[in-house]
Amino acid sequence: MSQATPPPSDASPAGARERLSATLGLLRSLVIYRRPGRQRALRQLYRPFIGRDDLVFDIGAHMGDRTRAFARLGGRVIAVEPQPVLRRWLERSTGRLRNVTVRGEAVGAQPGTATLHISHRTPTVSTLSPRWTDELPRRNDGFRHVRWEDRVEVPVITLDDLIAEYGLPAFCKIDAEGFELEVLSGLSRPIPAVSLEFVAGALDIAIAGMDRLAELGDYEFNVISGEQREYRFARWQDRRRVRMWLEAHASDYGSGDLYARLPDARR
Numbered sequence: 001m002s003q004a005t006p007p008p009s010d011a012s013p014a015g016a017r018e019r020l021s022a023t024l025g026l027l028r029s030l031v032i033y034r035r036p037g038r039q040r041a042l043r044q045l046y047r048p049f050i051g052r053d054d055l056v057f058d059i060g061a062h063m064g065d066r067t068r069a070f071a072r073l074g075g076r077v078i079a080v081e082p083q084p085v086l087r088r089w090l091e092r093s094t095g096r097l098r099n100v101t102v103r104g105e106a107v108g109a110q111p112g113t114a115t116l117h118i119s120h121r122t123p124t125v126s127t128l129s130p131r132w133t134d135e136l137p138r139r140n141d142g143f144r145h146v147r148w149e150d151r152v153e154v155p156v157i158t159l160d161d162l163i164a165e166y167g168l169p170a171f172c173k174i175d176a177e178g179f180e181l182e183v184l185s186g187l188s189r190p191i192p193a194v195s196l197e198f199v200a201g202a203l204d205i206a207i208a209g210m211d212r213l214a215e216l217g218d219y220e221f222n223v224i225s226g227e228q229r230e231y232r233f234a235r236w237q238d239r240r241r242v243r244m245w246l247e248a249h250a251s252d253y254g255s256g257d258l259y260a261r262l263p264d265a266r267r
Contacts, residue, residue, distance in 0.1 A: 038065065039065070039068060039069055039072070041229045042065065042066060042069035042229075043069050043072060043073055044229070045069075045224075045229050046066075046069055046070060046073060046171070047073060049170060049171040049192075049193045049261070050070055050073045050074070050075045050170060050171050051073070051074065051075075051170070052073075052074030052075075053074060053075075053076060054074070054075050054076070054169075054170035054171070055075070055076050055078070055166060055167050055168070055169040055170060056070045056075040056076065056077045056078070056169055056170065056171050056172070056173075057077075057078050057080070057159070057162060057169045057171075057172040057173070057191075058070060058077055058078065058079045058080065058173050059080050059107050059159075059172065059173060059174045059175065059176060059183055060080070060081065060173075060174065060175035060176045060177065061079035061080060061081040061086075061090055061102075062081060062086055062123075062124045062175065063086065063089065063090075063093075063124065064079060064081075064089070064090045064093055064094055066173055067079040067090070067094060067100060068093075068094065068097070070171075070173075071094070071097045071099050071100050074099075075099065075170075075171075076099045076101075077097075077099060077100045077101070078101050078103060078162060078166055078169075079094065079100055079101065079102050079103065080102075080103045080104075080105060080106075080107055080162075081102065081103075081104065082104060082105055082106040082116055082128075082154040082155075083116065083118060083123060083126050084104075084152070085123060086123055086124075087102060087104045090102045103157075103162075104154075104155075105154065105155045105156060105157045106128055106154045106155070106156045106157075106176075106179075107156065107157060107158065107159060107162070107174075107176065107183045107186065108128070108156040108157075108158065108179065108182045108183060108185075108186055109158065109182045109183075109185035109186045110156070110158060110186060111156060111157055111158060111161065112155075112156050113153050113154065113155055113156060114128050114153070114154060114156050115128070115151050115152070115153060115154075116128055116151065116152050116153075116154045117129075117130070117132075117133050117148040117150075117151055118148060118149065118150040118151065118152060119146055119147060119148045119149065120149055120150065121146075121147070122146050124177075125143070125146055125177050126148070126177065127148070127176075127177035127178050127179060128154075128176070128177075128178075128179045128182070129177065129178035129179050131178060131202075132177055132178030132179075132202065133148045135201070135202070136178070136199070136201050136202060138201075139200070139201030139202070140199060140200050140201035140202075140254060141254075142254045142255070143201075157186075158186030158187070159172070159183060159184075159186050159187040159191075160186055160187060160188055160189075161186075163187075163189070168189070168191065168192075169191055169192075170191075170192055170193065171191070171192070171193045171194070171195075172191045172193070172194045172195075173194075173195045174194065174195065174196040174197070174209075175196070175197045175257075176197075177197075178199070178202055178205060180196045180197065180205055180206065180209045181205055181208045181209050181212065183196075184196075184209050184212040184213065185212065187212075187216065188216075189216065190213075190216040190217030190219075190262060192261065192262050192264065193259070193260065193261040193262070194213060194219075194259070194260045194261075195257050195258065195259045195260070196209050196257065196258050196260075197255060197256070197257055197258075198223075198246060198250060198255060198256055198257065198258055199250075199254070199255045200250045200251045200253070200254050200255065203246055203247065203250055206246065206258055207243055207246065209258070210239045210242065210243065210258065210260065211239070213239075213260050214239055217262050218262065218263065219239070219260040219261065219262060220236035220237065220238065220260070220261060220262075220263070221236060221237050221238070221239050221241075221242040221258060221259065221260050222236050222237065222242070222258075222259045223242055223245060223246070223256060223257070223258055223259070224256050224257045224259065225249070225250075225252075225253040225256040226253040226254065226255065226256050228256075231259070232245065233245075236261065242258065
């Protein structure tokens with residue numbers, strides 16, 4: 001296990017720069033994730049999966065835009081975010097929503113601890129994956145200028161742990177910045193509907209995630225490219241067809257989300 005970098009003193013020049021970078025990173029994310037109309041579009045997207053009092057897991061909740069959409073659909077949301085700055089933001093921004101529980105762990109293949117690589121200026125791409133920090137800036141132009149300046153040790157739990165504590169969710173969103181397969185490796189039973197991020201330059205992670213889901217249940221798949229709100233396929237597909245689309249078109253968009261559902265998840 002690599003050692004975490006000791007945090008700079010708050011009074012030091014390095015500490016001041018870190019606080020400034022973190023503040024700028026939060027402001028940048030707010031501009032992206034709190035723009036007008038976004039919440040209404042998110043609720044429309046997730047309404048087929050989430051009904052009143054349904055349990056929802058938001059793994060990698062980040063700024064909480066989807067957490068808020070899930071909660072406003074009536075879901076009981078477990079929002080999991082290991083990054084300290086974003087976790088504190090989540091706790092403040094969702095404090096009035098009684099149907100949201102914020103957890104500060106990471107989610108992985110087995111319980112324990114792991115090293116979180118933090119990007120202060122782009123906090124939503126902080127990651128538990130060393131491969132992500134080493135390879136993605138060379139493989140995806142959108143990550144060319146990203147830097148992960150800090151590291152912190154965080155506790156790790158599994159999806160099975162969360163299910164044992166809260167129950168089986170109707171929907172689980174997974175956005176773990178290159179750690180999606182590890183998240184799914186800690187799951188031993190199918191969840192009715194799941195989404196996970198894909199990123200050009202690391203498509204094998206998303207493809208392996210689809211394969212893992214197929215081991216758990218008879219899932220059908222669809223794709224949303226970039227930050228759009230419409231599925232690429234009018235009809236849901238098997239994973240072979242979606243893999244072909246990813247290999248042909250993912251680089252055109254940079255990133256997006258895969259959606260998987262069991263037949264009885266349709267509303």
